[in-house]
Amino acid sequence: xxxxxxxxxxxxxxxxxxxxxxxxxxxxxxxxxxxxxxxxxxxxxxxxxxxxxxxxxxxxxxxxxxxxxxxxxxxxxxxxxxxxxxxxxxxxxxxxxxxxxxx
Amino acid sequence: xxxxxxxxxxxxxxxxxxxxxxxxxxxxxxxxxxxxxxxxxxxxxxxxxxxxxxxxxxxxxxxxxxxxxxxxxxxxxxxxxxxxxxxxxxxxxxxxxxxxxxxxxxxxxxxxxxxxxxxxxxxxxxxxxxxxxxxxxxxxxxxxxxxxxxxxxxxxxxxxxxxxxxxxxxxxxxxxxxxxxxxxxxxxxxxxxxxxxxxxxxxxxxxxxxxxxxxxxxxxxxxxxxxxxxxxxxxxxxxxxxxxxxxxxxxxxxxxxxxxxxxxxxxxxxxxxxx
Numbered sequence: 001x002x003x004x005x006x007x008x009x010x011x012x013x014x015x016x017x018x019x020x021x022x023x024x025x026x027x028x029x030x031x032x033x034x035x036x037x038x039x040x041x042x043x044x045x046x047x048x049x050x051x052x053x054x055x056x057x058x059x060x061x062x063x064x065x066x067x068x069x070x071x072x073x074x075x076x077x078x079x080x081x082x083x084x085x086x087x088x089x090x091x092x093x094x095x096x097x098x099x100x101x102x103x
Numbered sequence: 104x105x106x107x108x109x110x111x112x113x114x115x116x117x118x119x120x121x122x123x124x125x126x127x128x129x130x131x132x133x134x135x136x137x138x139x140x141x142x143x144x145x146x147x148x149x150x151x152x153x154x155x156x157x158x159x160x161x162x163x164x165x166x167x168x169x170x171x172x173x174x175x176x177x178x179x180x181x182x183x184x185x186x187x188x189x190x191x192x193x194x195x196x197x198x199x200x201x202x203x204x205x206x207x208x209x210x211x212x213x214x215x216x217x218x219x220x221x222x223x224x225x226x227x228x229x230x231x232x233x234x235x236x237x238x239x240x241x242x243x244x245x246x247x248x249x250x251x252x253x254x255x256x257x258x259x260x261x262x263x264x265x266x267x268x269x270x271x272x273x274x275x276x277x278x279x280x281x282x283x284x285x286x287x288x289x290x291x292x293x294x295x296x297x298x299x300x301x302x303x304x305x306x307x308x309x310x311x312x313x314x315x316x317x318x319x320x321x322x323x324x325x326x327x328x329x330x331x332x333x334x335x336x337x338x339x340x341x342x343x344x345x346x347x348x349x350x351x352x353x354x355x356x357x358x359x360x361x362x363x364x365x366x367x368x369x370x371x372x373x374x375x376x377x378x
Contacts, residue, residue, distance in 0.1 A: 009266065010344045016262040018344075023255050053115035
């Protein structure tokens with residue numbers, strides 16, 4: 001570290017204050033965090049399913065029909081079983097793959 | 104090692120070293136309709152090998168164009184399907200895949216676009232393609248758990264060591280520093296903002312990251328791109344904050360930290376590494 005840099009160095013206090021303020025700004029209700037999503041089967045429209053794979057593979061966006069019962073979409077926790085799915089026996093999305101009923 | 108083979112018609116094809124002459128001929132004919140069908144081919148049912156080879160060649164090229172379409176959907180929308188496919192076809196003959204993994208194909212496509220004279224009237228196209236390649240890279244990057252609030256609070260309690268601490272960034276994170284509004288153009292094509300409000304010629308810096316399941320494309324504040332790059336290069340928290348504050352008068356440390364914490368870009372606070 002050069003002398004000039006040392007003289008102009010940002011103090012530990014400044015860094016701590018900025019970090020503390022940033023943490024206050026980012027404190028969000030837990031439900032909004034993306035980590036609280038769940039896989040929801042039977043609600044994705046054709047080609048709009050999520051996947052951990054990606055383009056050029058045969059997974060994301062690969063579902064062939066609307067509301068395909070073995071294709072999932074990542075949805076906020078608690079919303080899946082309230083999302084309409086015409087192929088589902090319960091009428092709503094499910095947390096597991098299911099056997100589609102004929103609509 | 105890769106070698107470049109010049110062809111009489113002017114195209115350059117990169118081929119893997121270690122191929123014999125027959126494989127070189129077969130591979131280059133596969134990507135170039137002006138070359139004849141390789142010699143000594145025969146079909147199992149006695150049909151014309153020239154026709155069979157033409158079908159195979161068409162399938163190879165179509166599948167590669169389709170892969171580029173999947174990876175660069177916004178780039179395609181910006182120039183239209185017909186133009187995109189024609190451009191992709193030329194790219195494929197110049198830079199054929201080096202790996203059998205189609206999901207990795209196209210990392211040289213943005214640079215190709217930047218030097219492709221027919222799209223000089225769409226100067227931001229290459230940066231949008233770069234963003235889409237970063238998106239794909241983030242998609243396939245290793246998983247890592249973003250640092251939680253309690254761990255940040257822990258780091259805060261060690262305030263004296265903060266200037267020399269090193270922040271470890273998420274393995275999926277990349278920064279695009281564009282001289283165009285690449286992030287806004289991309290967002291407009293996702294339907295999240297109105298294209299009419301986008302000035303393509305406004306420079307933007309964008310963070311592309313996949314903290315959990317979904318890739319995030321996040322516009323950055325002034326200096327934040329440099330801030331992330333310095334941290335990624337191993338500079339300490341204190342050095343980074345100082346260097347960016349000096350270089351960018353508009354830089355705000357607090358909001359920038361809030362942004363990178365919110366996006367999950369920090370996975371660890373490493374102390375004790377500086378002397």
